[in-house]
Amino acid sequence: MSDTVLAGVRPRGTEAGRTPTDWKGAAMQRRIKRRYAAERRFRLIGLGAVMLSAAFLAFLLVVMIANGWRGFTRTEVRLDVDFARAGLTVTPAMLGGADADRLLATAGLEDLVNRTAVQQFGPGGERLLSEAGWLELRRAIKADPSVLSRTAPLWVPAADAIDVAAKHQGTARAEADYARLAAKGAVRTGFNLTFLSDADATDPAMVGIWGALKGSLLTMLVTLALAFPIGVLSAVYLEEYAPRNRWTDLIEVSINNLAAVPSIIFGLLGLAIFLNTWHLPRSAPLVGGLTLALMTMPVIVIAGRNAIKSVPPSIRDAALGIGASRIQVVFHHVLPLALPGILTGTIIGMARALGETAPLLMIGMRAFIASPPGGISDPATVLPVQIFLWSDEVSRGFVEKTSAAIIVLLVFLLAMNAVAIYLRNRFEQRW
Numbered sequence: 001m002s003d004t005v006l007a008g009v010r011p012r013g014t015e016a017g018r019t020p021t022d023w024k025g026a027a028m029q030r031r032i033k034r035r036y037a038a039e040r041r042f043r044l045i046g047l048g049a050v051m052l053s054a055a056f057l058a059f060l061l062v063v064m065i066a067n068g069w070r071g072f073t074r075t076e077v078r079l080d081v082d083f084a085r086a087g088l089t090v091t092p093a094m095l096g097g098a099d100a101d102r103l104l105a106t107a108g109l110e111d112l113v114n115r116t117a118v119q120q121f122g123p124g125g126e127r128l129l130s131e132a133g134w135l136e137l138r139r140a141i142k143a144d145p146s147v148l149s150r151t152a153p154l155w156v157p158a159a160d161a162i163d164v165a166a167k168h169q170g171t172a173r174a175e176a177d178y179a180r181l182a183a184k185g186a187v188r189t190g191f192n193l194t195f196l197s198d199a200d201a202t203d204p205a206m207v208g209i210w211g212a213l214k215g216s217l218l219t220m221l222v223t224l225a226l227a228f229p230i231g232v233l234s235a236v237y238l239e240e241y242a243p244r245n246r247w248t249d250l251i252e253v254s255i256n257n258l259a260a261v262p263s264i265i266f267g268l269l270g271l272a273i274f275l276n277t278w279h280l281p282r283s284a285p286l287v288g289g290l291t292l293a294l295m296t297m298p299v300i301v302i303a304g305r306n307a308i309k310s311v312p313p314s315i316r317d318a319a320l321g322i323g324a325s326r327i328q329v330v331f332h333h334v335l336p337l338a339l340p341g342i343l344t345g346t347i348i349g350m351a352r353a354l355g356e357t358a359p360l361l362m363i364g365m366r367a368f369i370a371s372p373p374g375g376i377s378d379p380a381t382v383l384p385v386q387i388f389l390w391s392d393e394v395s396r397g398f399v400e401k402t403s404a405a406i407i408v409l410l411v412f413l414l415a416m417n418a419v420a421i422y423l424r425n426r427f428e429q430r431w
Contacts, residue, residue: 063403064403064406064407064410065407067399067400067403068400068403068404068405068406068407069404069407070167070400070403070404071192071195071400071401071402071403071404071405071407072191072192072195072404073167073189073190073191073192074157074158074163074189074190074191074192074194074195074205075157075158075162075163075166075178075187075188075189075205076155076156076157076158076187076188076189076190077117077128077129077155077156077157077158077162077181077186077187078153078154078155078156078185078186078187078188079113079116079117079120079129079153079154079155079156080116080120080151080152080153080154081112081113081116081137081151081152081153081154082116082151083112083141083147083148083149083150083151083152084148084149084150084151086108086112087108088107088108088109088112088148089103089106089107089108090103090104090107090141090148091148092145092146092148092149095141095142095145100142101138104138104141104142105138109134109137109138109141110134112134112137113126113129113133113134113137113156114126114129117129120186121180121181121186127159128158128159128162128177128181129156129157129158129159130156130157130158130159130160130203130205130206131159131202131203132157132201132202132203132205132206133156133157135206136154136155136156136157137154137156140152140154155188157203157205157206158181158187158205159205160203160204160205160395160396160397161173161174161177162174162177162178162181162187163204163205163397164396164397165177165178166178166187166189167189169396194206194208195207195208195209195401195404196208196209196210197210198210198211199211199212199369199370199371199372200212200368200369200370200381200386200389201370204393204395204397204398204400204401205397207390207398207401209383209386209404209405209408210372211369211370211371211372211373211380211381211386212369212380212381212382212383212385212386212405213383213408213412214372214373214380215285215288215365215369215372215373215380215381215382215383216354216382216383216412218285218289218373218375218376218380219285219288219289219292219360219380219382220289220292220350220353220354221285221289221376222285222286222288222289222290222292222293222376223288223289223292223293223296223350223353224346224350225289226289226290226293226297227292227293227296227297227300227346227349228300228346230293230297231296231297231298231299231300231301231304231346232300232304232335232342234255234297234301234304235300235301235302235303235304235305235307235308235342236304236308236330236334236335238251238252238301238305239304239305239308239309240308240326240330240334241326255298255301255302256298256302258297258298259298259299259302262358263295263356263358263359264358264359264362266291266292266294266295266359267291267358267359267360267361267362267363268362269291269294270287270290270291270294270359270362270363271362271363274287274290274291274363275287275363275364281377281379282363282364282379283363283364283365283366283367283369283379283380283381284373284376284377284378284379284380285373285376285377285378285380286376286377287363287365288360288363288365288380288382289376291359291360291362291363292353292356292359292360295353295356295359296346296349296350296352296353299345299348299349299352300342300345300346300349302345303341303342303344303345303346303348303349304338304341304342304345306341306345307338307339307340307341307342307345308334308335308338310338310341311333311334311337311338315333315334315337316329316333316334319332319333339427340423340424340426340427340428341424343420343423343424343427344420344423344424347416347417347419347420347423348417348420350416351413351416351417351420354383354384354409354412354413354416355384355409355413356384357384357385357388360382360384360385361385361388365380365381365382365385366381366385366388366389367379367381368389369381383405383408383409383412384409386405387402387405387406387409390402390405
């Protein structure tokens with residue numbers, strides 16, 4: 001009799017009428033090898049999935065950067081503009097008032113640019129310059145009105161064909177024109193600051209992303225101001241105060257389903273309520289923010305409830321034990337400890353809202369906006385819609401600007417995610 005039987009404990013196989021497992025037998029060794037082989041296959045499949053995802057991401061980034069970096073550069077042509085003999089209808093003394101822009105708009109600057117280009121580069125010289133090149137003259141005059149009394153060398157944006165030729169992707173004629181300008185030392189390519197400081201335009205040489213970026217910032221501010229407090233308070237009520245009955249279950253299921261509803265449905269809801277019923281201004285950050293708040297709120301509620309659940313019950317019990325009221329327990333102890341999870345979920349929801357296009361198209365935020373919005377009720381567009389509009393243009397210059405705008409949007413999204421990671425690491429509590 002074995003020692004186990006003597007101790008009063010029988011082997012399981014003996015009790016059930018089964019023979020003990022022979023771990024060193026041939027059959028068992030084959031089963032163990034199959035298990036290990038299955039584990040290795042699963043590991044390789046997982047590694048392959050990760051590598052495939054990384055390859056797609058790397059391909060996207062390489063293509064975007066390869067096409068987009070040219071959008072941050074601009075080709076300019078030098079013009080020696082003789083303002084003193086141009087016969088303009090404005091003088092430095094007239095530019096001190098508030099209507100300086102109106103006076104310059106009717107001063108004949110566009111004709112002056114074309115005449116100077118023909119004199120300097122021969123017949124057809126005006127086609128080497130952007131149609132909006134006179135805006136550079138206006139900027140130069142506003143910056144220094146004394147140029148009206150002398151000849152000033154100015155760098156004017158080149159035409160789209162010349163800009164593309166400078167990047168070795170233009171037509172044969174444009175390449176020849178660019179070579180002729182380069183031989184005279186009258187052309188240069190440099191960083192396009194106006195792309196980051198101006199708004200939309202019809203000429204790809206003059207377009208900027210600042211108008212759409214400012215519209216996105218204002219829209220996100222409205223979204224955050226509405227979605228965050230309502231979402232957090234809803235999460236607190238559902239988790240801490242709501243009775244457990246069928247109505248509460250119905251609300252919870254509805255919120256979970258709303259988080260998975262396609263975004264265009266929220267666009268239709270915003271169109272019906274905010275525009276057709278409330279008659280709020282179309283294509284404004286206010287309406288865009290209200291619509292995106294409807295879409296983001298369920299995400300914040302779900303993230304908030306999960307963060308509140310993660311707070312140990314002992315925290316609540318200890319606070320109640322020393323005489324704190326229910327609301328003091330929530331706002332002095334539970335919410336501060338749940339804040340990292342709430343903020344992380346909120347910023348991820350905001351990042352999703354920043355990249356949404358469909359709901360904003362439904363409320364009319366696809367209009368041509370040539371100036372940055374001054375407030376939440378001014379006409380505006382947002383980055384995803386601006387990218388959508390530029391991608392529909394046939395001009396080669398807009399292809400580069402579209403990729404450059406995508407890079408700006410990616411940088412914006414990465415910055416928001418970096419803030420989420422910082423907040424999570426800064427306030428996270430380990431139990």
